[in-house]
Amino acid sequence: MESSSLVVLTLAFLAAIVFITKKIRNPKKKTPPGPKPWPIVGNLLQLGTLPHMALHEFAKKYGELMQLKYGSRTVLVATSPKMAETFLKTYDSVFASRPPLASGKYTGYNFQDMTWAPYGPHWRKARKIYLTELFTPKRLDSFEYIRVEERRTFLSGIYAQRGKPVVIKNHIRRYTLSSISRVVLSDKFFSDHKTDTSLVSISEFHEMIDEWMVLNGVLNIGDWIPWLQFFDLQGYVKRMKILNDKFEVFHNYVIADHMKRKNLAGKNFVPKDMVDVLLQFAEDDTDPEVKLTIEAVKALVHDLMPGGTDTSGVTMEWAIHELLIHPRVLAKLREEIDRVTGGERWVQEDDYPEMPYLEAIIKETLRLHPLSPLLAPHFALEDCNVAGYDIAKETVVLINTWSIGRHPDHWDDPYEFKPERFLQGKEIGMTGQDFSLLPFGSGRRKCPGYSLGLRLVRTTVANVFHGFNWKFPEGTKAEDICMVERYGLTTCPEVPATVIPEPRLPIHLYK
Template sequence: MEAPSWFLLSIALLASLAFLSGIFIRRRGKQLKFPPGPKPWPIIGNINLIGSLPHQSLHKLSQRYGQLIYLKFGSSPVLVASSAEMAKEFLKSHDQIFATRPPHAVGKYVTYNYNDMLWAPYGPHWRQGRKICQNEIFSSKRLESLEYILVEELNAFVSRLYVLSGKPVVLKEHLLSLSLSVMCRMVLGKKHFSVSGNDQLGSNSILSLQEMLDILHAFFFLIGVFNVGDWIPWLDILDLQGNIKRMKALKKKLDRFHDHVFDEHKRKKKGLGKDFVAQDMVDILLQLAPDLDVQLTHDALRGLTLDLVTAGTDTTTVNVEWVISELMKQPQLIKKATEELDRVIGRERWVEEKDIPQLPYLDAIMKETMSKHPVASLLPPHMAMKDCNVAGYDIRKGTRVLVNT
């Protein structure tokens, strides 16, 4: 009879502990003040409220619950900032707390296991990458030395459009080709893709222009896709949406491209020896690599290069396309912008970087367009590195933050 007594006593003790823990958790929850939001479902949380266009679904929720919403995607707590004031709270006022990224699949499979800048967690690698970009890659002197590339590609772009004048033109394709050509030449030294059979800058290329564009389209789709496995980890292995499969396929293409680019640069650097002088951004990375505090691994080199090529390609194209779309609806704005250009620049030379402060009307058109048509509907997620209080609300460590532009 003694054993059953001990058994019953143990059960009673466990039940008491569970009861007291429940009371403690409820009391702690009542003490914390969370932003308003809809009640989550078991297991899936609020994922059922997210449609095929997440930014629009979140906008509708913000109209009901306010500029800061508390949601749960699976078991992950999520905050959605839907105003400039709330965006400033997370991206400026408390930026050190929310500087890191959550571990999403795209960072693991596409950007070389978080070895780029966009998806890298906050730490030595990220800080070093930012320092390299500020002091070496995007320094005024470096960008000035590469300005001739922009002039050459703009000349070629206008020449192509002139030949097509009077015919229907899909402008986005030409704009994307222009921005991609500029970025590849600045970052990689040459295009590394062929536009036509007699394209000298694309000689010895490994890809066609269309193959390069396909890679870019897949990349931008995957970095913005709402992947269920990122929010409900135990569903990740099932790959219900097929996104992991797409990411792995894209990485194989990126590996092939990067291997070609870096092998060529390393051969050039080895051949020149002490006479080697960095001509492009990959050269700069290879030159800096041996002397850095945090070792730049092969994956880190590829991740940083991927960021440099992609970051200025799609965004530039989308911005300019929207500007022209808006101007076509309002011819009077085109007339005013043209008058300003004729007055300040004339018709004998290109607009240069130094001219921008003297072109306030054109600058206002660009800013208004970017405000009306943000290139990224949802910014890449941030994550709280510790418990904090934002705008009077309690935020727990590990909470993910989405800014809905």
Template structure:
């Protein structure tokens, strides 16, 4: 046995002994007042409930909630956590007590890869986060900005349709997942960088690797003293990906700085962010909130991550379900055909008339929320909710995946893909409805909802309107693999493949 392994085992046993001594001493000194916490599974020393989470924690937590209830306690190493799994509980935590749970816990992945969590997604609640969010919402993600970026989506989709037409001519099996990911990547690059993808590096792969690392259950986040051993190798991996991402962002920023004097008809995200470097964007009068290069890289990285992986994942799941349900596919094609005809492609103005498309997207987001456990929150102070005491620094895990599949809300067919359930229920995702919360709710709700929805809807509409799709000959709708991979997002475990056949007459994109 090596010295290093012996040292780790000795340290573990010593810590366990000290832990029991501490608990024994603390128990004898405790006051008689006991605060009731939510029910939850029994814990083990040191690791608490970490051992029960499994490879698909959103499914494990849903199963546990059936036994312990929609507000459930977990002990994740040394971190107390609350898991909520119903719309009623979500409304209580994310609306009634939103300000209490408006902050984020510090996790190693975001600290290493997001420049000390200086972006929007993982930043703790405070003046800096409020200022950055307000700036990004107004200057980068407003309705007018989304509308101005329409020509980018139009151009990239037109190029893709022409490529797929060639594949259709020869009956080629298309890797739909790869096609969708590349399309979204091209749209995002044009929107954020003002240009097509860089040939010298693979930013998409780096983003996906970073997402997987941040979404992984890192022992160092829950048992900090184990962090020095890096038993999972996650610290090393995070540092490696962080360095690679930083090099990419430096190339992008430097390129824009060197072209600063070029007149552009439309400024991209990097141009807008660089325009505020060394300036204060503080909305509360605190003079120390000045945006520097590190802040810009952190904000830009958040934007890239949020835009590339989330939209592509939603589109892949929607197309997967449409292939599994030919009835729904036909109904959606008929709706688009009636509104658009068969001589042109869908444009963004058409989307407002496509009610069944809205239902298909709503049903996809209900069943496959991009972030199944959202991004974890942390309580800023102790509070009592529904009679349960929740202490400060408790981690809040919102199981959006379980909420969207709750049979008490969505009936006994909650697991089925059935868009018609939204005939009488129009979703707006503005934070007032909690039966399906794919974008979160409250102060930490995703600020890019408009951009995300219009991209997802337009791509799905174009794919379905321009082409008929069939699964490869050895796969039927009933046996299409629908397994997912867990991380911050839940993409398909296997890429989706299908065969397109062109269905329009000399289509034009007006």
């Protein structure tokens, strides 16, 4: 008996030693507060169809930094400017990567595009090309004639429908697609109907862009519960693969056409568009660490086309919706435009510095309707401590820009559309320096093409209301304008506005 008791005591002592050692080596981690997760699915079923709004409501209870479980993965959500600055500036290098989601694999050329590429040599090279070759002020200035021509076509198209109900979104989509495609591809490669030189119709290409935006914003169960990946329960991966095949055909055709033109020109070749620049860079690239391949070129072109087309168009659409239901704001904008133009010409890009109220309208639109209500997810590259909390490697971080734009400590009447707020007190920028307004993100992963998008948005919004009065079809009024969001990587109005244009400028300007 004594021997048995001694064995038991010895085992108990050893177990206590092991337990204490584990506690010393692995002390309890301090994690942010958050809603209690359900078994297996975590908090996924609590997010609904508009996750950014559900997370906004959670933040009212749990605070500016929350921890949730998306299936088996840990997700942190930042909902204040202070927390956004912490992740995007103070710890930018730690959270500069992206989680390996299905959308990056199947719609981002296996993580080679700028949106989903992990932080590393390839991403750094791509970002450098974007910033030093594609989106320099000099290159963007060189494409201004394209933007002017396409804007005139856009405004003339609306004039042709004067007095008739038009879905303004349809005109905007055609205009942004034509503008971006000429800058990126030179030719449009699509038309109203398929031809020998256009692989897809304009409507088909828009459907491809819409699908890309939806699939890059969905919560795919297989991403968060890995053992369910195989089953593709929602069918998202199947849709991603189908969409990728369509874009692959398009990109192969575009690349082949540009290579043919380049080879014919030989030593006299001069890049005309962004595809030419990328192909020239790939040919001249001798970087031993990571070479820019043709697949990578297609991935970067892929970023430019859907991204550039959709984001500009969505911002224009939201601004137009807001101005249609706020006649007081519209009247002040027209006063500013008439003062600058004299009412005898269209607004041009170089008028922008003289139009602070227009800029305030764009900022207010992006505050209430950020391009991505949840910035593309960030991914912890190592263990770290943030704001007193222990953050594990591979934690996913979401920045809720929709919530930040409504933060009551930073915005008076946060749900009201009041552009004047940006003309009072300290100037608030929108390019990543002020963390209360982050339409393009900040830090290393900030959108590199924002300057092109802003050039399109400013002049278009101004001229839509400079050139036309807008009436509502019989039986409708301003209150009927839809402000309900359709969720995706970007959010747009669920129902586009139908309005009647009436010209308000001299007729010769529309020709």
